[in-house]
Amino acid sequence: MRQQIGKQVDELDTPSLLIDLDRLEKNMREMQSLADSRGAALRPHIKTHKCGAIAQMQIECGAKGITVAKLGEAEVMADLGITDIFVATQIVGVQKLSRLDALAKRATIRLAVDSLIQIEQLFQYCTQAADVEIMIEVDTGLQRCGVEPDRVEILINKIIGKFPEIKIGGIFTHEGHVYQAVDRKQMVQIARQAQQTMVELSQRIRSRWGIASEVSVGCTLALQSAGIQSGITEIRPGTYVFYDATHAAYFGDTSRCAATIVGTVISKSGDKRAVADVGAKAMTIDMRASGLLATKSFGSVYRHEEVIIRKLSDEHAIMVPGTPFAIGERIEIIPNHICPTVNLYDTAYGIRNGKVEVVFPIHARGRNQ
Numbered sequence: 481m482r483q484q485i486g487k488q489v490d491e492l493d494t495p496s497l498l499i500d501l502d503r504l505e506k507n508m509r510e511m512q513s514l515a516d517s518r519g520a521a522l523r524p525h526i527k528t529h530k531c532g533a534i535a536q537m538q539i540e541c542g543a544k545g546i547t548v549a550k551l552g553e554a555e556v557m558a559d560l561g562i563t564d565i566f567v568a569t570q571i572v573g574v575q576k577l578s579r580l581d582a583l584a585k586r587a588t589i590r591l592a593v594d595s596l597i598q599i600e601q602l603f604q605y606c607t608q609a610a611d612v613e614i615m616i617e618v619d620t621g622l623q624r625c626g627v628e629p630d631r632v633e634i635l636i637n638k639i640i641g642k643f644p645e646i647k648i649g650g651i652f653t654h655e656g657h658v659y660q661a662v663d664r665k666q667m668v669q670i671a672r673q674a675q676q677t678m679v680e681l682s683q684r685i686r687s688r689w690g691i692a693s694e695v696s697v698g699c700t701l702a703l704q705s706a707g708i709q710s711g712i713t714e715i716r717p718g719t720y721v722f723y724d725a726t727h728a729a730y731f732g733d734t735s736r737c738a739a740t741i742v743g744t745v746i747s748k749s750g751d752k753r754a755v756a757d758v759g760a761k762a763m764t765i766d767m768r769a770s771g772l773l774a775t776k777s778f779g780s781v782y783r784h785e786e787v788i789i790r791k792l793s794d795e796h797a798i799m800v801p802g803t804p805f806a807i808g809e810r811i812e813i814i815p816n817h818i819c820p821t822v823n824l825y826d827t828a829y830g831i832r833n834g835k836v837e838v839v840f841p842i843h844a845r846g847r848n849q
Contacts, residue, residue, distance in 0.1 A: 484829065487836045490810055494744045495762040497821070497828040498812065501837060503738035504534075504721060504830070511703075511720045512542045518708035523547050523566055525698060525718030528819045530844035531828070532560035534721065545588075547698065547716045551579050552847025554587070560843065563587035566615065568652065568698070568716070570598055570625060576849075577605035584608035590649055592617050594627045596638050603643060613649040614639075615696065618681065620653045620674035629677050633684060640689065650694025651685070652716070653678055658702045659726070661772050671699070671706035679711035701730055701773075724818035725780040729773045739828070740782055740812040741821070743797065745805045754802035758813055759795040762824060766817040775816050782812040789813070 515522035524538050525547040535546050535557060545564030548554045554565045570592050571580055583589060585608060593599060594617045603609045619626030627635055639646055655674035661667035675697055682693040698716030708715060722739035743758035768775050778789040784804050791798040815821040823845055830838035
């Protein structure tokens, strides 16, 4: 793919994933500056970009290690020399824990837990269990994984009682329920309450067991809306590198959106509609129906925000009205949800001044196990 370097964007085949390098670098600097200003470590979640080169850029910008969702992502990043890794999803079963065992021999691993059963399996199937630092997930309102705040100390007591050799690194949460907020005020309230819950819990843990608990939160818009409270020691945002149309709905503009899909208008029915070659196999089909972050379209057509992408089929984006477009015209679409979109591509093209400056392999594409 190096032969693409130096090409104009219009020379790339479509659909292709483009990364605006100026915006990417600015987004990285801004989030690192936010973390530094509050004395918190930045451990970015790489599930957004799944790219070793971009992860290395984040580390060079000041990030402390990375966060991953899957063991497959962790294995790929370790292969690329990035070895300070937080696996922020619970891992169970002999297949995965055998892989974790091998990974822990060549990387420093933190692991998410929210049950004693996970610890029992860790020690049953992983010979390196004593070297794996655990992070207890706290459910601060998302109602996905995690222990309810008033039960965290009960779990810690059980873990220490049965596995005194265990390394408890701290607590973490994903306050992703901010995306359900109806307005900015509610978003700030949700984010601040989640952080306050975590800080107060860490103080009780320190008082009871003397554990200098890491206090880790992780949500781009929670951090953008509410900042970082005193007592938060680590942040784990992911989408801040690229942002997407959902985030543009929050900011009120697309100036931070670094990732777009370039497509070609392949059909047109008068002014009624135009069709581009960017379907559900090239871009996420996510939409948010209500609330502060509601999206009225399956993505935002860059520089044509008045156009609605009414429908995505496998290979087609149906846009209304078709007035602004001509058959053969190139367009760029900002996806509603960038994380699953990136996972559809083998490569992304880093663009500066309209030319391909770098080709990014999506190293962890499809690493969903």
